[in-house]
Amino acid sequence: MPVSDLLASGFDVLLCIGLLWLAWQAITGTGLFRSVVMFMVFGLMMAVTWARLGSPDLALAEAAIGAGITGALLLNACRAAVSEMRSDEQPLRDRPSGVPKWLALPLSLAAGVGLAWLMHSIPRDGGPTPEAAIKAAETHFLDNPITSVLLDFRAIDTLLEMAVLLLALVGARVLLDQRRLPALYPVPDHPMPMLPSLLAMITPVLLLTGLYLFWAGSHAPGGAFQAGALLGALGVMYQLAGRFTPTHEPGTVNALLITVGLGLFSLFACLSLLWAPAPLSHPEQGAYALVLLIEFALMLSIAATLVLLFVGSRSLQLRRSTNHPGGRQ
Amino acid sequence: MTGWLFSVTAGLLFAIGLYGVLIRTELVRRLLAANVMATAVFLFLIVVAAETPDGPDPVPQAMVLTGIVIAVSLTAFALALIRHFRAVTGESDPEGGDDD
Amino acid sequence: MLTDWWTIALVTVGCAFFLAGTVGLLRFPDVHTRLHALTKADNVGLGLICLGLMIHDGTLPGILRLGFIWILAIFAATVSAFLIARWHESAGTED
Amino acid sequence: MSLRRRATQDLPAAFIIAALLALLWLGLAEGEGWWFGGPAILAVVLMTLHLSPVRAQPLHPLGLLRFVAYFISQSLYGGLDVAGRALHPRLPLLIEKRQIAVQLPDGPARTVLVGTISLLPGTLAVDLEDDLLTVHGIAGDPMANIRRLEKRVADLFGLPDAGMRI
Numbered sequence: 001m002p003v004s005d006l007l008a009s010g011f012d013v014l015l016c017i018g019l020l021w022l023a024w025q026a027i028t029g030t031g032l033f034r035s036v037v038m039f040m041v042f043g044l045m046m047a048v049t050w051a052r053l054g055s056p057d058l059a060l061a062e063a064a065i066g067a068g069i070t071g072a073l074l075l076n077a078c079r080a081a082v083s084e085m086r087s088d089e090q091p092l093r094d095r096p097s098g099v100p101k102w103l104a105l106p107l108s109l110a111a112g113v114g115l116a117w118l119m120h121s122i123p124r125d126g127g128p129t130p131e132a133a134i135k136a137a138e139t140h141f142l143d144n145p146i147t148s149v150l151l152d153f154r155a156i157d158t159l160l161e162m163a164v165l166l167l168a169l170v171g172a173r174v175l176l177d178q179r180r181l182p183a184l185y186p187v188p189d190h191p192m193p194m195l196p197s198l199l200a201m202i203t204p205v206l207l208l209t210g211l212y213l214f215w216a217g218s219h220a221p222g223g224a225f226q227a228g229a230l231l232g233a234l235g236v237m238y239q240l241a242g243r244f245t246p247t248h249e250p251g252t253v254n255a256l257l258i259t260v261g262l263g264l265f266s267l268f269a270c271l272s273l274l275w276a277p278a279p280l281s282h283p284e285q286g287a288y289a290l291v292l293l294i295e296f297a298l299m300l301s302i303a304a305t306l307v308l309l310f311v312g313s314r315s316l317q318l319r320r321s322t323n324h325p326g327g328r329q
Numbered sequence: 330m331t332g333w334l335f336s337v338t339a340g341l342l343f344a345i346g347l348y349g350v351l352i353r354t355e356l357v358r359r360l361l362a363a364n365v366m367a368t369a370v371f372l373f374l375i376v377v378a379a380e381t382p383d384g385p386d387p388v389p390q391a392m393v394l395t396g397i398v399i400a401v402s403l404t405a406f407a408l409a410l411i412r413h414f415r416a417v418t419g420e421s422d423p424e425g426g427d428d429d
Numbered sequence: 430m431l432t433d434w435w436t437i438a439l440v441t442v443g444c445a446f447f448l449a450g451t452v453g454l455l456r457f458p459d460v461h462t463r464l465h466a467l468t469k470a471d472n473v474g475l476g477l478i479c480l481g482l483m484i485h486d487g488t489l490p491g492i493l494r495l496g497f498i499w500i501l502a503i504f505a506a507t508v509s510a511f512l513i514a515r516w517h518e519s520a521g522t523e524d
Numbered sequence: 525m526s527l528r529r530r531a532t533q534d535l536p537a538a539f540i541i542a543a544l545l546a547l548l549w550l551g552l553a554e555g556e557g558w559w560f561g562g563p564a565i566l567a568v569v570l571m572t573l574h575l576s577p578v579r580a581q582p583l584h585p586l587g588l589l590r591f592v593a594y595f596i597s598q599s600l601y602g603g604l605d606v607a608g609r610a611l612h613p614r615l616p617l618l619i620e621k622r623q624i625a626v627q628l629p630d631g632p633a634r635t636v637l638v639g640t641i642s643l644l645p646g647t648l649a650v651d652l653e654d655d656l657l658t659v660h661g662i663a664g665d666p667m668a669n670i671r672r673l674e675k676r677v678a679d680l681f682g683l684p685d686a687g688m689r690i
Contacts, residue, residue, distance in 0.1 A: 008331075009331070012331055012334055013334065016334055016335065016338040019338060020338060020341055020342065020345065023345045023346070026365065027348065027349035027353065027358070027361065028349070028352075032357060035361060039361055039364070042365070042368075046368060049335070053331075053335065053375050053378075053379045054379050054385045055375055055378070055379075057394060058371075058375065058394060061394055061397050061398070065397050065398065065401045066397060066401075070400075070401050070404055073401070073404055073408055074404075074408075076408070077408050077411065080412050081357065081415070099351040099352065104351040105348060107347075107351070108343075108345070108347040109348075111343065111344060111347055112341055112343040112344025112345075112347065112369075113340050113344070114340075115343055116337055116339060116340025116341075116343075116373075119336055119339070120332075120333070122377060124377070124382065145387035146387045146390050148387070149387045149388055149391035150391045150394070153388075154388070157392070157395055158395065164402060165399075168402035168403060168405060168406040169402070169405075172405055172406050172408075175409040176409050176412065176413070192512065193515075193638070193652040194508045194511050194638055194652070195512065196576070197508070197632075197635040198504065198505065199576050202501070202505070203572050204541050204544075204545055204568050204569070205545075207568040208545050208565065209548075209552065211564040212549065212561075215553070215557055216553070225394050225395075229398070243576075302398065305402070306402075309401075309405035310405065318575065446603055446607060449606070449611055450606070450607070450610070452610045453607070453609070457615070457617070458617075461650065462617060464648055465606055465642075465648050465660075465662050466606050468648070469599070469603050469605070469606040469642075470603050470607055472602075472603060472643045473599055473604075474603070476599065488554075490550055490552075490553075491551075493550055494552065497547075497551060503643065507639045507640070510642050510649075511642060511649050511650075514648060514649065514650040515650060515651045518650050518658065519651075
């Protein structure tokens with residue numbers, strides 16, 4: 001075996017050990033905060049794993065969502081758990097569950113090993129589907145096969161996924177609104193030093209990188225999902241820095257942003273029946289422009305939904321930094 | 330070698346996640362464990378995709394991409410449920426309400 | 430190739446800085462001293478790794494990309510170090 | 525505030541951001557896709573000025589050169605210094621905490637100062653309350669280092685060097 005292969009294998013082994021150790025720490029460790037941090041690092045290691053397994057598209061999404069937004073959500077949960085706990089209660093106690101440990105451990109191991117064995121014995125010669133997908137992708141008007149699967153071959157999945165996103169947001173909003181729970185992050189009176197500078201630097205970079213990922217999605221790793229995740233992460237930062245103020249007033253822009261993806265996609269599904277026998281087929285002419293338009297709407301909706309899911313409020317208002325001559329709004 | 334290694338890792342990750350779901354009663358931790366299980370399933374799919382002879386199979390990759398976004402939205406929804414549950418009952422786990 | 434050796438040398442030394450920073454993170458006594466170790470060692474480590482990769486890449490877009498990565502990463506690192514130090518200062522002295 | 529005054533104030537910043545973003549696009553897209561990148565840069569500049577308004581600050585070319593040279597050499601020295609201390613068996617740390625009054629005006633100059641302190645040998649910025657900067661040191665003479673750094677930052681922005689009180 002050449003040296004480079006040996007090094008790569010060594011790296012893989014380290015990666016796998018790291019993943020397992022972090023997952024174990026996240027699940028069995030004491031202290032919720034510690035677990036959440038372990039889980040976030042686990043997400044970053046997962047991003048490296050996706051890149052290693054030849055899926056840069058997933059690596060991008062995982063780094064922004066798995067480590068970033070999920071981590072921020074879980075940290076939120078830590079904060080909520082501490083601030084909403086009754087004073088006489090031990091924070092986040094963990095009782096013995098109904099399943100004893102001596103049973104749970106072999107049971108889980110058996111399930112995991114059995115699953116691994118099953119997955120390993122699946123024939124890898126592909127069968128008809130991957131071959132067809134790869135062949136079709138070669139002549140497709142989009143050069144990134146993953147984007148063509150998402151927006152053409154399996155567009156129905158993506159359409160329904162947008163519906164799931166919207167449903168999750170509506171559900172979370174109903175649950176949190178009903179109880180009139182206090183805001184987790186009261187808006188600070190005056191901004192922290194240095195944070196506005198970091199935002200000023202990172203805002204244009206993340207915005208342009210998001211747009212780049214959107215543009216690249218048709219021929220290189222990227223697309224609406226990765227771009228939306230990145231812009232969503234930027235929105236979460238704005239919220240944490242107190243620049244997006246949560247309100248319970250319905251906002252037109254907010255409502256438009258969260259529904260435009262599903263709306264435009266559904267409209268396309270209906271209209272496509274005019275030129276094709278099945279919904280969600282692309283027309284001969286202008287398919288590329290159409291995909292870009294739908295992807296742009298998806299990107300906006302994914303970003304806005306992720307931010308609002310993080311905040312759990314009805315809508316957000318921009319608060320400009322107070323020291324700007326433009327004044328506050 | 331690579332495929333075998335990552336298959337076994339995915340299996341063990343699935344086991345760790347399942348163990349967490351079974352053992353931990355505190356809800357946020359249980360949700361975290363369920364997330365680890367989801368990641369293990371994604372890893373299985375991508376290992377299969379990576380080993381397809383004609384190059385990486387885009388279908389599982391697209392499925393996992395969708396799955397990652399679904400997983401985060403479900404996590405957010407579940408956390409809202411947990412907060413709601415805690416506000417209603419004052420408990421942090423559903424099974425411990427009867428002994429105090 | 431000579432440039433390959435430069436890349437290998439710079440990336441190796443960069444990794445050594447990361448290693449030293451991590452050793453500092455583990456050995457230093459409190460939050461502030463640990464932040465010292467992380468910010469400074471990672472700044473140099475990442476800088477050297479990016480420089481090594483720039484030599485390896487050799488194209489203008491690649492160099493620009495790596496340069497942006499370095500600047501963004503160190504600015505984010507120094508601001509978060511400042512915010513952590515500030516938070517720790519106001520929260521009290523327990524670790 | 526009139527639109528016109530606002531535009532004249534924002535215009536230099538807009539050009540600088542646009543130029544930097546063009547470099548970023550060149551790096552990301554490898555020189556392709558300017559038909560999308562160009563309008564995208566324009567949109568991003570407008571959104572940035574809306575979301576996170578900044579004002580352009582003129583830089584002194586010679587000061588910039590000297591600042592960059594100083595920053596790189598001191599970064600290297602700082603990295604070596606802290607690595608040596610971390611790996612040293614006895615862990616030599618000369619811990620001290622001091623407060624100093626910053627003379628640089630509020631704005632980019634102060635951001636650069638506070639952002640740079642933690643990367644230079646032996647110093648870490650801990651807090652900034654109004655004009656009072658708290659610095660944590662582990663080596664050497666942190667006050668002298670910061671005084672020198674403040675002078676470099678003043679040079680960078682072409683500001684008069686007012687010296688520093690401790």
